Amino acid sequence: MNNGTISARRITCSIHQQISDQLISSIRNMGISVPVFIESCRSVRQIQRPRPMGIPGSRLILDDSPGSRIFITAPDDCSERIMHLLVNTASLNLPGHGSIYEQDISIFDELPDTAAGLPDQQQADAAFLKDLSLITCIVSNPGAGEQIAEAALELGTCVPTITLGIGTGIRDKLGLLRITIPPEKELVHLLVPSHDSEGIVQLLIEHGRMNRPGGGFLYCTPVRSGIIDTRLRIGRQEHPASIEQIIAAIDEMKQGTSWRKRFVESNQSAAKMMRGNTEITVICREGYADRIVETAMQAGAGGATVSRVKRIRAAAAESAARERCIITVPGRTADRAVRAVLQAKRDYHEHVDTMELLETPLAYAYQS
Secondary structure, three states: OOOOOEEEEEEEEEEEHHHHHHHHHHHHHOOOOOOEEEEEEEEEEEEEEEOHHHOOOEEEEEEEEEEEEEEEEEOHHHHHHHHHHHHHHHOOOOOOOEEEEEEEEEEOOOOOOOHHHOOOOOOOOOOOEOOEEEEEEEEOOOOHHHHHHHHHHHHOOOOOEEEEEEEEEHHHHOHHHHHHOOOEEEEEEEEEEHHHHHHHHHHHHHHOOOOOOOOOEEEEEEEOEEEOOOOOEEOOOOOOOOHHHHHHHHHHHHOOOHHHOOOOOOOOOOOOOEOOEEEEEEEEEOOOHHHHHHHHHHOOOOEEEEEEEEEOOOOOOOOOEEEEEEEEEOHHHHHHHHHHHHHHHHHOOOOEEEEEEEEEOEEEEOOO
């Protein structure tokens, strides 16, 4: 798909709330001239607690901790340099501090020259992994997000990150039936090894009951490189090195995650997947997301999920409040939907910060 696009990279960084303010302050002083946005999130881990009444052993419970997700749209030639700056600033090479990854995207506007304003800095200690994928699960059933997070932790894949959004589009077409589908959505984000991504997707569909009507939507997008937060469990450490540190060391020695492959490839899938979709992401000022979604739906999109974000270093005369609109469209209608959203971007150009396209090779939604 061309449509006059320009190649760029989207950097996403998920960090703990305690270091969020420090990282944002550093970003303001880094000289990054490209769009930077921040969204509230929570990270889910297992916490090890002693059994009650003096019973020997311990039990695992889920523990949520507040955090932030930072999005940076960067030119190809300085994306990795920005990644290293963020890793060094937030010590993301240490398990428990967060995760970071970059994805190849297409945009429609030239980005300002960023490399000249970036400070010189030594590279991070940790090496970036190359064989990764991002799984995004969008669910509305109460507790479904926690179920998916629990399944990911039991698999030992990564620390799940959960954000909130509002579903719009298809729900508005259902008339009275719309009251049975809550508009509030939970988005569960999982950074996983690409060689196991389809096997993990199949387990998440079953564990999260996504193979039932109204169960939600799931899709997988490629990741160019990144660092996974492997501190899945909080509890007493009994050895000089934690299991997370051992895994990170082996990943670096093996130059990837293929050594921990868990699933055997199969030609038959329990759930039928959709292939060749496109993710359209638009970030705009508050109040304009619904107009963009309506335009996309008229061109064949099924709906969208809208979340609240803030722009870092917004102009002094404007509000930093933004809406981040994610629209995933099938391959057969992708060109038409992209053209429609692009026209909406032009119509509201003063209110749209960015429009990005990302390949979505794997997706799932319940089909009767």
